[in-house]
Amino acid sequence: MTEKVSYASSGVDINRQDEALRRIKPLVKATKTPGVRSDIGLFGGLFDARFPEAKPILVSSMDGVGTKMKVARRAGIWDTVGQDLVNHCINDILVQGARPLFFLDYIAAQQLEPEVIEQIVQGMAKACQASGAALIGGELAEMPGVYAEGEVDVAGSIVGLVDEGDLLPRLDAMAEGDVLLGLPSSGLHTNGYSLARKVCFDIEKLKVTDELPGTGRTVAEALLAVHRSYLPQLLPLVQAQQLVAMAHITGGGLTDNLPRVLPKHLDAVIDTSSWEVPALFQFLTEKAQMPIEDARRSFNLGVGMVLVARQENAERVLADLQAAGESAWVLGALARGEGKVSYR
Numbered sequence: 026m027t028e029k030v031s032y033a034s035s036g037v038d039i040n041r042q043d044e045a046l047r048r049i050k051p052l053v054k055a056t057k058t059p060g061v062r063s064d065i066g067l068f069g070g071l072f073d074a075r076f077p078e079a080k081p082i083l084v085s086s087m088d089g090v091g092t093k094m095k096v097a098r099r100a101g102i103w104d105t106v107g108q109d110l111v112n113h114c115i116n117d118i119l120v121q122g123a124r125p126l127f128f129l130d131y132i133a134a135q136q137l138e139p140e141v142i143e144q145i146v147q148g149m150a151k152a153c154q155a156s157g158a159a160l161i162g163g164e165l166a167e168m169p170g171v172y173a174e175g176e177v178d179v180a181g182s183i184v185g186l187v188d189e190g191d192l193l194p195r196l197d198a199m200a201e202g203d204v205l206l207g208l209p210s211s212g213l214h215t216n217g218y219s220l221a222r223k224v225c226f227d228i229e230k231l232k233v234t235d236e237l238p239g240t241g242r243t244v245a246e247a248l249l250a251v252h253r254s255y256l257p258q259l260l261p262l263v264q265a266q267q268l269v270a271m272a273h274i275t276g277g278g279l280t281d282n283l284p285r286v287l288p289k290h291l292d293a294v295i296d297t298s299s300w301e302v303p304a305l306f307q308f309l310t311e312k313a314q315m316p317i318e319d320a321r322r323s324f325n326l327g328v329g330m331v332l333v334a335r336q337e338n339a340e341r342v343l344a345d346l347q348a349a350g351e352s353a354w355v356l357g358a359l360a361r362g363e364g365k366v367s368y369r
Contacts, residue, residue, distance in 0.1 A: 208351060
């Protein structure tokens, strides 16, 4: 007798997707901006391309949250990873001078859990609303056999806009003596989690409810701290043309990310005494017995964004940031070199 097989019996239940969509529709609708010309449910999102900028340039990026999702599963906390994803993408286009227009997400799992999807999208919607971006569309995928039981993955893409005159980096404008300004991270952001999980859960045998030594926070609080957005503080500086470059410090740390915005004849010289590495990173690097060179490429070490300001503008930029409540500091300076990073 031939076995009868349905989509549900093979592991994919469309009803779960429908329930997830029912839950997230009002969240997506709440992010609608004047440029949006579509509603959730169409095959593609529509956005009005009439922009006020004199020479508008679209800037796009996409990213994921990586194995931070496994910490979310352990803790049963899902809204922060949604914020992480949007903010990471916002920062990636911000360093080229762009403001966000709209965001699209992709959520895949071994089995869709509507309540989990709802929390993730709540986080995305919160970050979109805070930045003036629209959550214009997305995709939900249930893929048994591709993902292990309980696994959830998220990714997203963003499109932003910059006027050509504000586009960064301005490689020709950078010169020896220009000042590097550091802005603090809020934690690991979205990088280094495979190592962090190994240290916390495998080596130190910590639970998500245990205090992470030296931080005054639980493991869940420390590892799931939201990847912050730098948009409110930095977009005004971009539009006032007070900066010549910015670097978002993600995977690869200062060592690998700063060279992405440097001309080939200048080095970024980092003053390692200019900030104290937060306790979270001290704990992880100590317990992993990591050489400092590896730590500088594995983690942001407390520096989430680096700005490059002309020497004559640096004092004003720093004062503006501090007046806005940002804990910025002088991180170093540019010097003759080969487009690399050095530490002193």
